[in-house]
Amino acid sequence: MRTPPSSPPDRTGGPRVRIGALVPLSRPGWTEAGRHLLTGLRLGVAEVNDSGGIAGRPLELVVRDTAADPDRAAAAVDELAGLGVAALAGEYHSVVARSAAARADALGLPFLCSSAVLDALTEGPTPWVARLAPAQSHGWRAYADFLLGAGHRRIAVAAEPSVYWASGARLLRDHLAPHGGTVIDLDARTLAPAAVCDAVAGRATALLLLVGHPEPAVSLVRTVRRDPRLGEVLIGAPAGQPEFAQWVTALGREGAAVPFLRYLPERLGPLGTRVEAALRERLAETPSFVAFEGYDTVAVLAEVLRTRGADRSGTAGVWPHVAVEGTRGPIRFSRAPGISVWQWSWAPVQVVDRDPADPGCLRVLHTG
Numbered sequence: 001m002r003t004p005p006s007s008p009p010d011r012t013g014g015p016r017v018r019i020g021a022l023v024p025l026s027r028p029g030w031t032e033a034g035r036h037l038l039t040g041l042r043l044g045v046a047e048v049n050d051s052g053g054i055a056g057r058p059l060e061l062v063v064r065d066t067a068a069d070p071d072r073a074a075a076a077v078d079e080l081a082g083l084g085v086a087a088l089a090g091e092y093h094s095v096v097a098r099s100a101a102a103r104a105d106a107l108g109l110p111f112l113c114s115s116a117v118l119d120a121l122t123e124g125p126t127p128w129v130a131r132l133a134p135a136q137s138h139g140w141r142a143y144a145d146f147l148l149g150a151g152h153r154r155i156a157v158a159a160e161p162s163v164y165w166a167s168g169a170r171l172l173r174d175h176l177a178p179h180g181g182t183v184i185d186l187d188a189r190t191l192a193p194a195a196v197c198d199a200v201a202g203r204a205t206a207l208l209l210l211v212g213h214p215e216p217a218v219s220l221v222r223t224v225r226r227d228p229r230l231g232e233v234l235i236g237a238p239a240g241q242p243e244f245a246q247w248v249t250a251l252g253r254e255g256a257a258v259p260f261l262r263y264l265p266e267r268l269g270p271l272g273t274r275v276e277a278a279l280r281e282r283l284a285e286t287p288s289f290v291a292f293e294g295y296d297t298v299a300v301l302a303e304v305l306r307t308r309g310a311d312r313s314g315t316a317g318v319w320p321h322v323a324v325e326g327t328r329g330p331i332r333f334s335r336a337p338g339i340s341v342w343q344w345s346w347a348p349v350q351v352v353d354r355d356p357a358d359p360g361c362l363r364v365l366h367t368g
Contacts, residue, residue, distance in 0.1 A: 130342035144176055320333055
């Protein structure tokens, strides 16, 4: 699926500066996250062009649908490089972003990853790739701290096979173990929801869903909520499945009180407040943190292109010199320990859930 590029306003002219955007817009990709990400990217492009573009040249977004497929993403990077894009932006799924980052690094193409969190985004240090989203090790440790603070030390993890899910489970186990915490691994691919309930009953006080959305996440939540043995068991979804409206549509009140990670500050500043209103109008719903990541991605890349030019060979090593006011705070990049890409250290981290009294409202439970 190809999406038409954003149309620049009349105040810009000359040859366009093109940014390639990688976004999951079809299944099995998480399409709702892709829609929010793309909305943020497009809003950023529209505002750059409204303020004169890149040295008077319009900025154009060239969108490719990754559909959560690493091979498709790698092919899209090759295609976009051939089209002469100045940089790459986007992607939500970590395993897809890792594939895109490897190709971008090999081609010498700047890539600002918006949303993927897997620590090992590239095999080794690279001058070409940077990331806005917090690394998984940072965000998921905050989630583990939340679990400990809430008194949960016997944790069951229902997971599907994936590098991302396996990494998350390992991070939780390593962080909980020094505090007497234990993690019970359950294979969500082979166990039916009722069998997951049987495995959790009497053995764990929290069940974390490291699985895809809507399925099997929705079926697992429904089955656990309706099992009288598990009335006191916390259901958690650290990867953020409950963030989007589709969760509420599918589960209603049963989907409330499921804590997840969100990368927003407790209060937005003036820029964030203005952008939130614009995103809300475009989405016709509350914007997720993913939409803000999209907007901030374009803000950073526009600054890079204004200062270093649209010739991508001139942007090698640019990341440590970037300083941009983003929607969620000042953005600068550095080499975080154990992270191979240039990293914003860090975007704000919250653990939130949907209020049982009003599932349309979110409650902040913990800040990391």
